[in-house]
Amino acid sequence: VVFLACTSWQQRKIERRNSGRSWSLVLYESDDGPFVTADTRNVRMTPAASFGLTTITASASTFNTNHVGSLIQLTPTGYGGTFNLSGEDQWTDAIRVYGANDNDTSFTSLVTGTWVGTLQIQRSYDGPETGFIDVAAGTTPWTTTVNASGGHSGQVIYNAAIWYRFGFKPGAYTSGTATVTLTYRGGGASGVYRITGYSSSTSVTAQTLTAPSSLVSTDDWSLGAWSTDAGFPAAVGFYDGRLFFGGSDKFWGSESDNYYAFNLDDEGASGSIQRAVATGGAINLIKWFLPLQRFIIGANGAEISVRSSSFDEPLTPTNITLKDAATHGVAAISPVKMDGRGLYVHRDGLRLFELAYDVESNDYRVNSIMLLNDTIGTGGFLGLAVQRSPENYIWTVRGDGQCPVLIYDPREKTTGWFRFVSAASAAGVAIVEDVVVLPSSGPDRVYLSVKRTINGSTVRYLEKLALHTEAEGGATNNMADSYVTTAGPVTVVTGLTHLVGETVVAWGTTGGVTGPIGTTYTVNGSGEITLPSSSTGVTTGLSYD
Helix, strand or coil: CEEEEECCEEEEEEEECCCCCCEEEEECCCCCCCECCCCCCCCCEEECCCCCEEEEEECCCCCCHHHCCCEEEECCCCEEEEEEECCCCEECCCEEEECCCHHHHEEEEEEEEEEEEEEEEEEECCCCCCCEEECEECCEECEECCCEEEEEECCCCCCCEEEEEEEEEEEEEEEEEEEEEEEECCCCCCEEEEEEEEEECCEEEEEEEECCCCCCCECCEEEECCECCCECCCEEEEECCEEEEEECCEEEECECCECCCCCCCCCCCCCCEEEECCCCCCCCCEEEEEECCCEEEEECCCEEEEECCCCCCCCECCECEEEEEECCCECCCCCEEECCEEEEEECCCCCEEEEEEECCCCEEEEEECCCCCCCCCCCCEEEEEEECCCCCEEEEEECCCCEEEEEEEHHHCEEEEEEECCCCECCECCEEEEEEEECCCCCCEEEEEEEEEECCEEEEEEEECCCHHHCCCCCCCCCCEEEEEECCCEEEECCCHHHCCCEEEEEEEECCEEEECCCCEECCCCCCEEEEEEEEEEEEEECCC
């Protein structure tokens, strides 16, 4: 799964299926947060149901059409739920009872319906899902075989929560449906809904994701932090087993090893991390994340190092601090990682900077790597990619369609620039729009997305660079742009439909001699050229200087 983030769009995922050739682009959705913290005391929300598709009504104008798709969390006071039980090992949701005396822990039950069996009440000290044991009344577990109502005094353990549930134990159900209503005036558990439709400023339809503890009106509610109304994250990244999203001056880290969980009610070291970027100075708008030895946030006004402690323990909700590594600011262009270093584009778009760990300061520091050529970024950098084999090359894409490439080896103190310029067609320049490097067991493969004008039409090709070993002379000479190769022997070269009307050159072996074949050729309407004689190992494409 590839996770995508863009300010103007809801997050997406690219999913690859088992075959490796089947892909899907789908929405990314979290069902439990994050939410916006806001003062909601002047508006009360009332859900119509605690399951399925329902309606949420506001006491004052609140909603607009941009809230469709947003989460909303309602936290009512007390507990009131009705459950239909019609089989063995079926149970009501658990009530969370918390208090310091009998009045605080008392709750009521009402059993109705037509059924045959034995209903049991159980208690858990562990949580709402596990650890349940039978509750005894005197020396006998509390059970009923008939419709009944009554009050229950929960066990009092100071400052401890206890969960209670009703249901049929295995072997205790015979037939029918028992309807059990549980009511508790204390506590309360949040419910989460996803807004699916807009009716008015005071009414929306919503899908229940987590049932609230009751359907009473509440002024304790929160809208989702991500929506068309609130905006969407601009950055996404992994670090320490968490998925991080960043937008505006805030970032949200998922629960550990759960990339869809952002519930702040789940406490502990593995809980969700949610923070504002407040390191002093101007507001910092997040542009990207970079997972180095520390988690680096790139913002428009600063490069920020996220750390837990001086011992670099794992990040947790309670062990996290943010410090400015520098205050240059970054452009909204994805950075690249090379070992423990990061390379990124300065906020002016014209300069390339490096993040490197500094032992003396025990944090990351920023250095310019433009000192040898401070104008090679003229026109602005648009993208970055790292090639590690056969050498360290930092590929960049420039606004004019050229590719400045940095030869870079910090250990050897080697730094140098050269420019890759794709061959122009007869009708105009060739524009490189993007570069991608795919690691390989041999030399890494470099792909360029190139815009050309061919036969009067604007076309885009994904063009793969030849390997160094294919452009060193000898029997193989893949030294042309947009080329095709033909093993031969051949006199008529085909497969040049992407170059119809263009002037091309040919290299190969003719009569035992390797080199250029003839001078130039014009590709005919069938995508062919005719060589003066039979040749082998023929490479045909656009010439370049």
